[in-house]
Amino acid sequence: MKTGPTRVIPPFAWVTSAGGLVIALSGLVDALTSTGDVFGSAWTWGWVAITVVLATVPLAFGDRLVREIGVVGSSVFFAVTSLQMALSTSAVASVNNLVLYPMVACYLGWFYPRAVSRVVTAAAFAMSGAALAVNTHDRVFITWVNLVLASTFCLEAAGYLRARLDREITTDPLTGVLNRSGLDDRIDVELGRAARSGAPLTVGIIDLDGFKQVNDEHGHAAGDRLLVAFAAALRDQTRPYDTVARIGGDEFLVMMPDTAASQAGDFFERLRAATRDPWSYGLAEAVLVDSARTIRARADLELYAQKVSRRRARDARADPPVP
Known part of the structure; x- marks a missing residue:
């Protein structure tokens, strides 16, 4: 009996989908624990629903998933959370948005070239910083500074480890020139x-x-x-x-x-x-x-x-x- 080709879901698709689900679960927690903030209720429930749907896209496409989707998704996440931070009346909601930034920075540092990951992450810092300047919450600024530092560390550490792994995979250890890999x-x-x-x-x-x-x-x-x-x-x-x-x-x-x-x-x-x-x-x-x-x-x-x-x-x- 003939069988069709085995469908392959590469690590990039799995990790992208898992990241989307983590963001969705974080939004779900915000929605369940919101206390009257309009951006902690209908807005958050809608964001959770959209994120859950989008998280299934990488698994559906598998090895046909284009790499740009991760950059677009990360940029949208940074933009939406910055907007929510600018308009929300809840300091807790603002902090909850920020705590996921190191995770996304790590994802960008591992899967994308240094220039791309740094530009996207810097844009996230700029947008979230502007949001806090517009909508000041007591003590949130210090949290933002700490998470900017943590995100920068995650970004650079992931980028360094990925670059080192790529060199080890593609470099002949004896002569230092390339090997057959890739x-x-x-x-x-x-x-x-x-x-x-x-x-x-x-x-x-x-x-x-x-x-x-x-x-x-x-x-x-x-x-x-x-x-x-x-x-x-x-x-x-x-x-x-x-x-x-x-x-x-x-x-x-x-x-x-x-x-x-x-x-x-x-x-x-x-x-x-x-x-x-x-x-x-x-x-x-x-x-x-x-x-x-x-x-x-x-x-x-x-x-x-x-x-x-x-x-x-x-x-x-x-x-x-x-x-």
Whole structure:
């Protein structure tokens, strides 16, 4: 019996939905405990109902949920709560709105780039601060200051941890260059950019010659030193916007935007002259139908052909023909 594909709900959708439910539950508590404040009754019940409905949207969309929805939702939450703070006659209601700001700041810091999360959170501070300036409540200002500090900490801590995790996931621990994680996605992005702009894009794959022999004769520590030194040479010689990755034991990939294969060939020959140990490479210039898989496969074929050619040349030098 055939079954349909398994529906995937990514962590982003789960966390976004959970955040919406927390906000809804907080509003429900406000509605149940409000004491005559017009913005603690009908307004709050309406906000709870809307938030519950919106909290189901991420789960309904799953992996089709666009990332912008979290920024929009957070911005709406900050705007609505600031409006309620400006108009409410209850100091308690104002504080209840503020206490969720660190949670939202943490969410933004984890899931979004630093610039985006900082701008949205700063806007929240500005709106809520203006609301308190318009509708002053005794002692709420000190609470606002403390929660601004707590939100800033949550924002920066989440952003730092996410950036560090991303580096650890995508960086080869030995050489410090990228690893295979996310590399194909990056290549596909550059392929799309090249297709739109008409600019050339070349991918090169490098394989160190005789690397196994180095490990066998001198030990793995010597092999590691060779890899580290070669990766450092690649970083030094390539441009800031080139991509350098270690994709195997002794294999490296270099992606060079705005570079034709002939230009990349010249660069690789200069690189060969600047490095001590022998290596082979294969190049593939992007065409419109390319994907990350196909352009890497063509570079691999060129690499294999060069290694065979270099091996035959070495064998011919070692065993000259008998006259």
